Amino acid sequence: MASLYLIRHGQASFGEPEYDRLSPKGHQQGLMLGKAWQTMAAPDLVFTGELCRHHQTYEAFNKAYRNTAHQEVTTHQLAALNEFDHIDILMQSEKQWRSYQDLVDYFSSLPDAKNNLKQVFDDAFTKWALADSTGNYQESWGVFKQRANTALQLLIEARTVEQQTILAFTSGGIIAAIVQQLLALSDQHCLTLMRQIRNTSVTKIVFSGERVSLDYFNNYQHLEQVGASWSTHR
Template sequence: MSCVYLLRHGQASFEADDYDALSGTGEQQAYRTGADLARRGITFNKVVCGGMQRHGQTLTQLQKGYGAALPAAPVNRDWNEIDHHNVLGVFDERLATAASMRQYLMTQPEPEKAFLNVFTQAVHRWQSGKYNDDYAESWCNFRRRVLKALEATFVELEKGEQALVVTSGGPIALVLSSLMQLPEQNWFSLNWTLVNTGITKILRTGGRFMVSSVNEHQHLDTPASRSMITYK
């Protein structure tokens, strides 16, 4: 049996022009993740990092908290998040960039509710498969590349070995919904429940994948750090 730890990145800078960068809270979350893994004596034979800036920054802070050397981490862009600006921008051009989206949301009486509403509609359009040519990456291609990344990660592991993968909520939710055979439309709502630096563990034995745990975040669920539990 081998095991892959899927780690969602730390909190990104949602309200900044560059979302693809950790916030101060995100850096602390990642550091605490590393410290908690070290405290529990968890080791990894392989480490893989998605190709986004927030993935690399999360791994850097995690290593600081871990306090010991980790295996060199090759970048695998198949673990990248969906291009949410593309998905949103195709649905409504006012949402194509961080600046234009922020400007649009400022006109809404309930910005957070308005964002969730338009994002949900945009994702449903993307997932429908009716407009694949409109997007930089179709839902089917996103699904295919993430499952390919999961397979590629396990191929590198011998029996009894463990890997750490730093990725995003979208790929983790895709793996979960696929392995648990959930309806595809549940992927988006599942994605919203994943905590920044939460860990989901996937096992493989005899060629079969199994979900061992979902969204572990005990490193944040303490009186001193509960305020750092975030979802963006």
């Protein structure tokens, strides 16, 4: 059977004016994963989404991975691996900020700014996914899930018979939506899974012919071995 490894990006810059870039910790998480992968099966195909944090995570991974004799693999970009637009979801929440910068400035003036922003985002996200998916969002929850499932099919169909190991650097929402489909979970369970996915964690899917199944979910052993502080959600 062939294997597809869905890899969540490293810690991004949550609460900063430019979210879509890795924090210093996120970059180090990518290096840790690359080092750990030296004992894993060499990838035959590598995909990333279009987001900066996806590319930066793969670059850090590859830098550590190639310290051995492993040959670099050509990467392919797949828009279907992009995360939902969290800025749009926040803009559609009860507080109508004119821009993401307005939102950042507002929360920066509060004590414990990141935790306050996290709570507002969690509320806005739940509203998008469970309560108001027909609002004025650029992409509804239902359409997002369909896109995630399309990504899975495209990744499976991309390989040749000889290619057995695929890596896809993506985001937590995409991973959770794919797992939801494979396990026939409810939307509420999908949201619960999404909140558990660690940065640079690995979810493995195995497939052969029409059979596609989940092998394991949210493996972040490469972080646990270093210390609990490296196992981040955002």
